Amino acid sequence: MKKALFQFAKWFVGILFIFSGLIKANDPIGFGYKLQEYFEVFHISFLNGWATGIAILLCVLEIVFGALLLLGIFRNFVVKGLLATIIFFTFLTFVSAAFKVVTSCGCFGDAIPLTPWQSFSKDIVLLLLIVYIYINRELIKPVTDKPAVQSSLFAAVFAASLLFGTFTYNYLPVIDFLPYKVGSSIPENMKIPEGAPVDEYLIMYDLKNKKTGETQTMSDKDYMGKEVWKDENWEVIGSPSRKLIKKGYDVKIKDLMITDASGTDYTKEIVENPYYSLVVVAYNLNETNENAIAEANALALNAADQFNIRTVLLTSNSAQDADKFSKRLKLFMEVFYADAVPLKSMVRANPGVLLLKNGTIVNKWHYHSLPSFDQLTEKYFSK
Numbered sequence: 001m002k003k004a005l006f007q008f009a010k011w012f013v014g015i016l017f018i019f020s021g022l023i024k025a026n027d028p029i030g031f032g033y034k035l036q037e038y039f040e041v042f043h044i045s046f047l048n049g050w051a052t053g054i055a056i057l058l059c060v061l062e063i064v065f066g067a068l069l070l071l072g073i074f075r076n077f078v079v080k081g082l083l084a085t086i087i088f089f090t091f092l093t094f095v096s097a098a099f100k101v102v103t104s105c106g107c108f109g110d111a112i113p114l115t116p117w118q119s120f121s122k123d124i125v126l127l128l129l130i131v132y133i134y135i136n137r138e139l140i141k142p143v144t145d146k147p148a149v150q151s152s153l154f155a156a157v158f159a160a161s162l163l164f165g166t167f168t169y170n171y172l173p174v175i176d177f178l179p180y181k182v183g184s185s186i187p188e189n190m191k192i193p194e195g196a197p198v199d200e201y202l203i204m205y206d207l208k209n210k211k212t213g214e215t216q217t218m219s220d221k222d223y224m225g226k227e228v229w230k231d232e233n234w235e236v237i238g239s240p241s242r243k244l245i246k247k248g249y250d251v252k253i254k255d256l257m258i259t260d261a262s263g264t265d266y267t268k269e270i271v272e273n274p275y276y277s278l279v280v281v282a283y284n285l286n287e288t289n290e291n292a293i294a295e296a297n298a299l300a301l302n303a304a305d306q307f308n309i310r311t312v313l314l315t316s317n318s319a320q321d322a323d324k325f326s327k328r329l330k331l332f333m334e335v336f337y338a339d340a341v342p343l344k345s346m347v348r349a350n351p352g353v354l355l356l357k358n359g360t361i362v363n364k365w366h367y368h369s370l371p372s373f374d375q376l377t378e379k380y381f382s383k
Contacts, residue, residue, distance in 0.1 A: 006139045009129040010069060013082065016126065017066030023111050025059035025165040027173045028052055029348040030110060034102070038092060041101045056165040061085065063161040064154070069133075072142040073150040079134045086130050090123040110177040172348055172366045179252035180346045180354075180361060186271045187359040189252040196249035201242040208237050219243075256342040261319035266336055270312060274358045276380060278303060278311040280333060282351035283343035285317045285325045292351050292367030293329060299353075300333045302373040307381045316340035355380065 024031040032052035039045050047054065065085065068078045096102040097116035114122065133140075144150060168174060176182065179189045192198070203220035210233050218228065220240070228234055258267040270279070280296045282288040293313075300311035313333040315322055322335050347354060349366040355376075356362065362380065365371065371379075 002136070003139065006133070006136050009132050010140070013126060013129050013133060014066045014070040017062045017069070017082070019066075021059045021062030021066065021161065022164070025056065025063065025161065026168055026175055027110065027177070027348060028055045028059060028165050028169050029344075030173075030178075031055040031059065033344060037102045041095070052169065056162070056169065059165050060158065060161045064157050067157045068154065069140070071153055072140045073144075073153060075137055075140045075142070079130070079137045079140075082130045083134050086123060086127050090120070090127050093120040093123050096120075111175075170366065170368050172352075172364070172369075178345050180364075182361050182363055185360045186253060186256070186356075187268075190254070190256065192249055192251055197246075198248040199244060200246040200248065202245050204241045204243050206237045206241075207234050209233050210235060253342070255339060258314065258336050258338050260336055261323070270336065271356065272359045273310065273356065276307070276309050276362075277356045278309060279346075279354040279356055280311065280313045280351050281315075281343050281346050281349075281354065282313060283316050283340045284350055285315050285322060288350045289367055290329065292370065293331075295367070295370060296351060296353055297329065297331050297333060299370070299373050299376070303376070303381070304332070306377075309381065310334075312336050314338050314343055314346075316343055 029052055032055040035051045035055055036045070036048050039047050039051065061081070062085070065078055065081050068074055069082065093116060097120045100116070103116065142150065144153075180186070205218050205220065205223055206215065207218055207223075207228070208215045215237070223229060256267060256271075257265060258270050259265055270277070278296075278300060280293070280300075282293060296311075303309035303311060311333045313322075313326075313331065313335045315335065315337060316339060317325070317337075319337065322337070325331075326333075326335055346352070347364050347366070349368075351367050352364060353367070353370055354361055354364040
C-alpha cells in the first residue's frame with residue numbers, strides 16, 4: 001500500500017509539474033505579464049523588464065523538477081527543489097486569494113484559467129503530496145545508476161525545455177489559447193449569443209438600527225419581502241452594492257475598442273472589413289522593433305499598391321507619441337489606438353502582424369517570421 005501510494009504521488013506530481021511548465025512555456029510572454037502583476041503587488045516592479053526571462057526560467061525549473069522526479073535521478077536535489085517551489089507558489093496563491101490582488105494565478109496559463117482559491121487548493125494538495133514524497137524519498141529509484149547517463153538526461157531535459165520556451169518567445173505560442181487565435185472571428189467573440197445566460201446580481205443594503213446601533217447587510221429581496229422598509233428603526237447606510245450570485249456567459253473579447261486620435265470609434269470598421277486587411281500590432285512603440293515596423297510598412301505599401309489592401313497600426317501609445325513615431329519612420333500605415341491589454345492578447349510580439357478577412361483572423365505572425373509580400377500574394381492575395 002505504501003509503495004503504491006508513493007508511486008501515485010510521484011507520478012501525479014511529476015506529470016503535473018511537467019504539464020504546468022509546458023503550458024506556461026508555450027506562452028512565456030503571457031506568463032511574464034502575470035508575473036508583473038505579482039511584482040506590482042509586492043512592490044518590486046523594477047523586475048518588470050526581466051519578467052519574461054524569469055518566466056522562462058520558472059517554466060524550465062518546473063519541467064526539469066517534474067522530469068527528474070519521474071526519472072528518479074538527483075533525488076535529494078529534486079525533492080528539495082520541489083518542496084521549495086510549491087511552498088513559494090502556495091504562498092503566492094494564498095496572497096492572491098486572501099487579499100484579491102491577482103484574479104488569476106496563471107498556473108496553467110490561459111489554457112485552464114483557475115480562480116485564486118482554486119489555485120490555492122490545488123497547491124495545498126500538491127504540498128501534501130510533495131511533503132509525503134520528501135519524507136519517503138528513499139523510495140525514489142533512478143532509471144540508471146550511471147552518473148554520466150544521469151548527467152546527460154538532465155542536460156537533455158534542461159536544454160529541451162529552455163529551447164521550447166525560447167522558441168515560443170521568438171515565434172509565438174505553438175498552441176494559442178487566447179480569443180485572437182488563428183481561425184477565430186473577432187466580431188463573434190465580442191457578442192453574447194442569443195439566449196445565453198447573463199450575470200445575475202442581488203442588490204445589497206447596509207442597514208443600521210437607530211436604537212441599538214446594530215448593523216447588518218441584507219439583499220433587496222429580503223429587504224422588501226420582510227418589509228424591513230416599514231420599520232423606522234432601520235435605516236440604509238451608504239449606497240447599495242451589487243453582489244454577483246450567478247455568472248452568466250463570459251464574452252471572450254470584451255475590452256477591444258479601436259479609436260482614432262480624436263477618440264472616434266473605428267472598431268467595427270476595422271475588424272469587420274469584408275476584404276483582406278493587415279493589422280500591425282505594436283502595443284508599445286517605445287520598445288517595438290523598428291526594423292520590423294519598417295518591414296511591415298514596406299509590406300503595407302506593396303499590398304495597397306497592387307491589391308488595394310488596407311493596413312493599420314494599432315498601439316496603446318499616446319496620439320502625440322504615435323504621430324512623432326509615424327513621421328520619423330515615414331509610415332504609410334494608418335495609426336489607431338486601443339488599450340494595451342487586448343493588444344497584448346492579439347499577438348505575443350511587439351510588433352506582430354494579423355491578416356484579417358471579414359473579421360476572421362486568417363493568420364498572424366511574430367516579426368521574426370513575417371512573410372514576404374510575394375509569399376502573402378501567392379498564398380492569400382492572388383486567390
